[in-house]
Amino acid sequence: MLDRLAAAIDRHCVGPASDTVIPRLSLVAVDEPAEPVGQLYEPMICFVAAGAKRTTAGDLSEVAQAGEMLLTTIDLPVTAALEKVPYRSAVMRLDDRAVADLLVELDETGQVTPAAVTGQVRAPITPELLDAVTRRVELLDTPEDIRPLSPGIESEILYRLLRGSFGDVLRRWSLADSTTSRVRQVARWICERYAEPLSIDAIAAVARMSPASLHRHFKATTGMSPLKYQKHLRMQEARRLLASGDATAAQIAQAVGYVSATQFSREYRSTYGLPPGQDAARLRARLSRTRTAPGRS
Missing domain, CATH: 2.60.120.10 (Jelly Rolls)
Structure with missing residues (x-):
């Protein structure tokens, strides 16, 4: 099969x-x-x-x-x-609506406690x-x-x-006001605002949790703190922009929310092992080789 x-x-x-x-x-x-x-x-x-x-x-x-x-x-x-x-x-x-509708049909909406769920299972x-x-x-x-x-x-x-x-994971995932649902909602909220300056207090308010509780549940679910999660989103988007366009590192730093281009370059190198310009050249060369390679039959 x-x-x-x-x-x-x-x-x-x-x-x-x-x-x-x-x-x-x-x-x-x-x-x-x-x-x-x-x-x-x-x-x-x-x-x-x-x-x-x-x-x-x-x-x-x-x-x-x-x-x-x-x-x-x-x-x-x-x-x-x-x-x-x-x-x-x-x-x-x-x-999520299809999962919730099926749970209603099966009459299983109240059979689990709203515990946290790991981000990947x-x-x-x-x-x-x-x-x-x-x-x-x-x-x-x-x-x-x-x-x-x-x-x-x-x-x-x-x-x-x-x-x-x-x-059990999907039942907890679908509960409207579970811990998992709150973490999922705040993660989506960060994704939509990753380039903005965000504080842990503001993120905790969206989740309707204390900062300490948010940090604990968010890290258990995603493997990282909320602010580190935001940084990963910024780095991924910066790398995509570097590989696909002609913008400078300073322009991209600003586009993904960094005030300091120096800080951006330092964090980029820490994440990907090379400064933005060198990594961009390597990515473009790799993309060029991929485009000219024989296709899968």
Whole structure:
């Protein structure tokens, strides 16, 4: 069944990663080793059909390999590194309303306590769940079937997740006023304002927690403090801008919220090992080599 899922991914993945016409479904197919990359993960589940990938966020690190799934419960800046190639995965972004509606239908909205949830959780993919995920990806073979069949298969996947090892995590994730929900909301709030000057007191007020309580729960969920989380967002966006445009390091420093270009350069080098200008040149050279390399057949 893993081979069947990997084959379906191969048929429809354009480039290393691509969205699909199926709502909330993306595919990843990488054949060659690649340097670790910084990415902002949103709440989603990655079903690994082949290979293995490590994701690191602050103090947290998980390796998901073939036959396993990785649940990300929060907007999370991570460093993703392939540990085994070829790598194939199907990625399903979570629809919080769909999860909540299913819990209401199952009458399971009050069966858990609102404890905190780690930002990433890994578990084996059950045969029944793997079958449902594979059938959803295979709908891309018959586009006319997507609209009538995809919603039902998505509901089946969510149902099997709630009945499996991710059940308690997803129930806590969906609770409207749980600790997890507050941390998730404040993480999204920081993402929308990462370039602004933010204080821990202001962030705690949004979360409706004390600064000490926010720090404890936020670090348990994301592997980093709220302000370090903001710094990771700034660094990821700065690196993207450096690689894709002609702006100077000073201009990018200002764009991502730094008053001091010197401080920006110092923190950038601490994060990526090179000053912004040198790292940008290396990234552009790597991107140029990728564009001229033979494509995946």
